[in-house]
Each structure stands twice: as structure tokens, then as C-alpha cells.
Amino acid sequence: MKKQYWEDFPVGRIDEFGSRLVSEAEIIEFATEFDPQPFHIDKEAAAEHFFGGIIASGWHTGSMLMRMLVDEMLINSTSMGSPGIDELRWKAPVRPGETLSVRSEVVEATVHKYKSDRGFTKFSYVVSNEKGDVKLTMTSTILFLKETEGDV
Amino acid sequence: MATEYFEDVQIGTVREFGSKLVSKDEIIKFATKFDPQPFHIDEVAAADSIYEGIIASGWHTASMTMRMMVDHMVSSRAGLGSPGWNNLRWYKPVRPGDILSVRSEVIDKKRSVSRPTMGTIFGTIQVFNKNSEMVMSFESLGMVLAKTTGKE
DSSP states (O other): OOBBBBSSSOOTTTEEEEEEEHHHHHHHOOOOOOOOOOOHHHHHHHHHHOOOOOOOOOOHHHHHHHHHIIIIIITTBBBBBEEEEEEEEEOOOOOOOOEEEEEEEEEEEEEOSTTEEEEEEEEEEEEEEETTOOEEEEEEEEEESSSSOOOO | OBBBBBBGGTTTEEEEEEEEEEHHHHHHHHHHHOOOOOOHHHHHHHHHSSTTTOOOOOOHHHHHHHHHHHHEEEEGOBBBBOOOOEOOOEEEESOOTTTTEEEEEEEEEESSSOTTTTTEEEEEEEEEOOOSSSSEEEEEEEEOSSSSSOOO
């Protein structure tokens, strides 16, 4: 497959991809290191909590989204990284045994103001489980090299 | 430490905490799982990239920040979780040997209209390296339990 440049992500492009099974062991491992709140790492405490069982750290869900983006879109692209994320919302808890997938839509594409060999692409992502329940939404920007210099 | 409820949270409160040394092994371990782009996991490729050396995944920096927040902030607050956050920006790469610390500030708070026994705390979270350069920031949203409905 041809390497993906800024031009390959026009506004309106939609991709659906990913199939990430979330295990309880992974949830506990991630949260033990980065988010050791009881409802992420302690089964008994989590059962008593209003979440009613262990749930993934929201940062873990975001990181799993990142992995799906890398595998599907970024690894074979001219991505130079991201300046940031405009908005992230955790819509519902992610629980052990769920399988996450991504819907990605390009919502904005602009050439870099000063460096005409690159451009910014803003994506809107929706992460859902196997039943279609929405778990996370995010809007963020990636900087790609352009295939041809100058304005389009 | 006394539990901090919605009424106890003071707008303008600043907290500075954390001292997280970032190792190369940790950077590679995290990115291998969640963000396997060459400039995060491959020293040779990273040296040739625009970053001129291995840098941490932005999600790793965010996750390390969450850990510092859990250790120093979250445990004292009557927190009910977070719906997400806004405007996360990565300003400078985080490199092996960096030491990260956090500055948090309470910007605003609003009692929930529909559920007055809780409210939302609006904050800014800034992350610095050992040279006091800001590497990341975001606008946090945290839901917190109230002691009263505010109408008694």
C-alpha cells in the first residue's frame, strides 16, 4: 500500500477499523502503573462502587485508541506527530471482555502556514464496543508531510 | 487528610506536585504496547527523525501525569470521575532522563442543575520538565460530590 500523505486524508474521509479485546488483566496492569484508583484495580472495591465492577482507566482506553490509529493509519503514513487533542469525552465505562473499534472521520485539513511541505488534519473519532455502545469520542490533529509542496 | 467536597474546592487553588523520572526503557515499553511509531521505540530511526532521539508517546506523558494526579490530588477529593477534558497540547518532546512535575489550578466550579448533590470542577493541568519547560497542558473536568444541595 502506498504511503499516506496529507493529501490522502480529505475532509469527509471515513475509516472504520480495529478490534481490540480488553482483558481484565490488562485493565489492572495499566491502572496499577498509571491510575491506581480502586475501581480500576481492585475487583471487590469495584463491585461495591457505583460502576458495579472493574472498569478501564480512561487513559487506558485513550491509549488503546492510539494503538488502533497507529496500526491502521499512522504506521504507513508521513505523520510527524500531533500538536494535541481538542476534546476527549469518556461516554461510558469500558469493561473486561468488551471489544473496541474505531470510526474515524476527517473534519478539517489545512496546509501549514509557514512550511508548505506539510499540513494539519483534524480527525473526529468514535470508539465503540461490539454492540455499538459509544465509549469515547475525541477530536485531534495530526501533522502529515504533503506529497506535493504548495497549496492545493 | 480531610475529604474535599464540592463546597470545599476553592477557585484559584494551585497545587504543585510530582517528580517522575522518565526512563528510556519505560518509554519503549509503553510505546511498544500503545504507540509503536519509530520515534518512540527505535533508537536508530528516532535519531534520524525530526525529534533527533527517542521521545515518549504523548499518551505515556498523559498517563504519567494521571499517576501523579492520583497520588497527590484525587485521593483526597470526593471525586465521581471525569467526563473527559479539553485542549490537551504537547509543547515539547519528553525524553529519557526528563523529570516531570505537575501544576494544577482550579479555574471554576459549577453545581449541577439536574443533580445538585454534585458539581463539576474546571481546572488546568500543566506538566513541566526539570528545566521548568512546559511539555504538556490540558483543561480538566472533574465531577465531585457535594455536602449539601446548596439550597438548605
